[in-house]
Amino acid sequence: MSREPVAGIRLRRSLRSGRVLVGGGIVLLVLFAALFAPWLAPHDPGEQDLLANLLPPAFLAGGDTAHLLGTDSLGRDILSRLIYGARVAMVVAIFAAFFAMLLGGAMALIAGYFGGRIDWLISRAVDAWMSFPPVILSVILMVGLGVGLFKVVLAIVLVDWTRFCRVVRSEVLVVVSKDYIAAARLVGFTDRQVILREVLPAVLPLMITLLSLEMGIAVIVEAILSFVGLSVGANIPAWGVMIADARNYMYQSTWSLILPVLAIFITVLGFNLLGDGLRRTLDPRLLQDRRVEA
Amino acid sequence: MVATILRIIFRRLLVAVPMMLVVSMMIFVVLRLLPADPLAMSLPPNATTAEAEAMRAALGLDRPVAEQYLIWLGHLLQGDLGRSIQFRQSVSSLIATTLPATIELVISALVTGIALGIAGGLVMFHVRGTRKEPMADLASTVLMSIPEFLWAIFLILGFGVALDLLPFIGRIAPDYTVVRRSGFLLLDTLLAGQLAAFLDALTHMILPTLALALALAPLIMRVLRSSLLETILEDYITMARLRGLSERRILIWHALKNAALPTLSLIGVQAGFLFGGTLLVEVIYSYPGLGNMMVEAVRNQDLPIVQGVALTYCLVVLLLNAMVDIAYLVLNPRLRPQ
Numbered sequence: 001m002s003r004e005p006v007a008g009i010r011l012r013r014s015l016r017s018g019r020v021l022v023g024g025g026i027v028l029l030v031l032f033a034a035l036f037a038p039w040l041a042p043h044d045p046g047e048q049d050l051l052a053n054l055l056p057p058a059f060l061a062g063g064d065t066a067h068l069l070g071t072d073s074l075g076r077d078i079l080s081r082l083i084y085g086a087r088v089a090m091v092v093a094i095f096a097a098f099f100a101m102l103l104g105g106a107m108a109l110i111a112g113y114f115g116g117r118i119d120w121l122i123s124r125a126v127d128a129w130m131s132f133p134p135v136i137l138s139v140i141l142m143v144g145l146g147v148g149l150f151k152v153v154l155a156i157v158l159v160d161w162t163r164f165c166r167v168v169r170s171e172v173l174v175v176v177s178k179d180y181i182a183a184a185r186l187v188g189f190t191d192r193q194v195i196l197r198e199v200l201p202a203v204l205p206l207m208i209t210l211l212s213l214e215m216g217i218a219v220i221v222e223a224i225l226s227f228v229g230l231s232v233g234a235n236i237p238a239w240g241v242m243i244a245d246a247r248n249y250m251y252q253s254t255w256s257l258i259l260p261v262l263a264i265f266i267t268v269l270g271f272n273l274l275g276d277g278l279r280r281t282l283d284p285r286l287l288q289d290r291r292v293e294a
Numbered sequence: 295m296v297a298t299i300l301r302i303i304f305r306r307l308l309v310a311v312p313m314m315l316v317v318s319m320m321i322f323v324v325l326r327l328l329p330a331d332p333l334a335m336s337l338p339p340n341a342t343t344a345e346a347e348a349m350r351a352a353l354g355l356d357r358p359v360a361e362q363y364l365i366w367l368g369h370l371l372q373g374d375l376g377r378s379i380q381f382r383q384s385v386s387s388l389i390a391t392t393l394p395a396t397i398e399l400v401i402s403a404l405v406t407g408i409a410l411g412i413a414g415g416l417v418m419f420h421v422r423g424t425r426k427e428p429m430a431d432l433a434s435t436v437l438m439s440i441p442e443f444l445w446a447i448f449l450i451l452g453f454g455v456a457l458d459l460l461p462f463i464g465r466i467a468p469d470y471t472v473v474r475r476s477g478f479l480l481l482d483t484l485l486a487g488q489l490a491a492f493l494d495a496l497t498h499m500i501l502p503t504l505a506l507a508l509a510l511a512p513l514i515m516r517v518l519r520s521s522l523l524e525t526i527l528e529d530y531i532t533m534a535r536l537r538g539l540s541e542r543r544i545l546i547w548h549a550l551k552n553a554a555l556p557t558l559s560l561i562g563v564q565a566g567f568l569f570g571g572t573l574l575v576e577v578i579y580s581y582p583g584l585g586n587m588m589v590e591a592v593r594n595q596d597l598p599i600v601q602g603v604a605l606t607y608c609l610v611v612l613l614l615n616a617m618v619d620i621a622y623l624v625l626n627p628r629l630r631p632q
Contacts, residue, residue: 019435127313128313128316128317128320130563130566131313131317131566131608131611131612131615132317132320132570132604132607132608132611133566133567133569133570133571133573133607133608133611134567134570135570135571135573135574136570136573136588136604136607136608139573139588139589139592139604140321140324140325140600140604141324143325143592143600144324144325144326216439220441223443224441224443224574227443227574227577228574228577228589228592228593229593230592243447247447247578250450250451250455251455254451254455254456257447257451258451261444261447261448264444265439265440265444268439268440268441269435269436269439272435272438272439273435276435
């Protein structure tokens with residue numbers, strides 16, 4: 001029995017799920033904006049026009065079609081800043097979530113497969129890590145590391161690997177107790193071969209689901225950090241920075257506050273819909289539950 | 295029975311001690327990575343080299359990191375968290391003034407969030423198998439995508455700016471003077487018999503409480519729904535049905551009680567997240583709690599405060615987790631040690 005057809009069936013089933021399509025669509029759209037920001041943005045995101053500050057969006061009274069979504073307190077074009085802000089959000093989402101998955105997944109495989117003292121040690125480390133509220137730990141890390149895009153990614157990886165580790169480890173424990181793992185050992189597979197060829201593929205769907213959800217979390221954490229001024233430098237447009245700026249002018253211009261909030265919400269919703277849809281189509285246990293319910 | 299429960303509590307708290315040690319070590323090490331020299335922040339700019347050396351020795355910064363940690367830990371055990379650089383005041387007294395505000399907010403948010411979550415979970419369970427189910431499912435995914443700080447802003451824009459219904463700055467209007475007894479404003483105003491001040495403090499808490507509660511509720515909602523779905527298949531539910539009990543009575547008195555356990559352990563984990571979430575909500579509402587103080591300290595590079603507040607956060611989370619675990623063990627006889 002080869003694995004290819006199963007993966008194919010899963011993939012096709014995923015693509016038929018509305019959540020995966022809508023969520024994936026949103027994510028691709030944001031990714032597109034991030035990749036082609038210099039071509040899509042009508043203005044330079046840092047370009048100030050103090051004579052045209054706090055303009056409402058073009059479709060409202062007093063709006064200017066030169067600034068489709070209006071301008072902020074320094075007269076910078078909000079649409080352009082939103083498009084450039086997608087870059088920070090997507091870079092952080094993709095890299096932080098991927099490396100958190102790599103680190104957390106590796107730890108989980110080692111802990112779950114070898115058990116015993118290694119498992120004890122890794123599990124206790126996860127417990128200690130989790131007694132930090134994630135926001136607090138990332139704030140301390142950023143204070144220690146200093147600001148910058150790479151450091152935000154590093155901080156989120158160091159905070160969130162535990163989410164993967166805890167969930168994947170318990171899944172690994174279930175897989176390791178299966179007969180085919182024992183069979184693989186009997187056939188003479190080395191530990192590394194068993195882990196990479198048998199255990200990893202079994203927990204991969206779970207990891208992919210978590211990855212998508214983690215990307216949403218990473219977007220939120222980056223926004224929180226940039227809101228308190230602990231993310232990228234002040235001259236780089238990020239959604240959290242836009243919210244922090246607009247908060248001081250919310251009576252004069254509500255839109256400059258609402259728009260970045262919506263950008264974060266829609267992006268996170270995209271990742272969550274995608275993750276939720278993948279979980280429904282990829283998780284074999286959930287499918288079994290469905291059958292029981294039906 | 296009482297002896298068993300006391301033993302459970304004692305054992306669980308014992309586990310928290312080494313954890314706290316590890317956590318304190320982590321905080322210490324991370325903050326020592328700091329590129330800035332902590333010395334530079336605690337000296338006037340025209341200090342001489344000799345003065346700098348004297349200060350370095352006084353703060354113990356000339357010794358190896360491990361020794362520095364032990365000195366810090368020693369002081370910590372005596373309740374001494376050092377002195378704030380910007381306020382020239384002991385960090386422990388600063389924490390003592392701000393912690394009650396945060397705890398007040400966390401408690402009201404937890405209670406509200408749990409109530410909303412249980413109500414939502416029951417609604418989602420109620421619509422199972424009907425045409426409304428996919429809608430409810432989708433609504434819960436949408437709700438899960440709104441973190442507390444986005445709620446905070448939505449609520450300010452809606453109820454504060456647009457409708458002008460509720461206050462969204464600070465803990466109480468500045469025209470009230472409340473004698474400080476416990477630091478818990480709601481309690482202090484009641485003790486002093488200042489009803490108007492109590493109501494004012496209460497209205498100040500509504501929006502930040504809701505922001506935190508609305509972020510917590512969808513998670514509780516989902517877990518409660520799925521554990522209700524599992525519980526409802528159990529034999530004793532069928533038995534209750536055969537005894538002719540109404541569906542409502544079965545749901546409230548039999549199913550909900552048993553489905554509460556997984557929900558409880560989720561609340562334990564989430565209480566920690568919620569406590570961390572207060573950081574930003576406090577900043578957004580200018581609410582004078584721990585989070586606001588920490589962000590302020592970060593901006594001013596006031597390391598002793600950052601360190602002390604981070605430690606306080608972890609201590610409270612560990613205690614919260616221990617409390618939930620204890621509640622779990624007490625409520626579930628099967629898990630009690632024989």
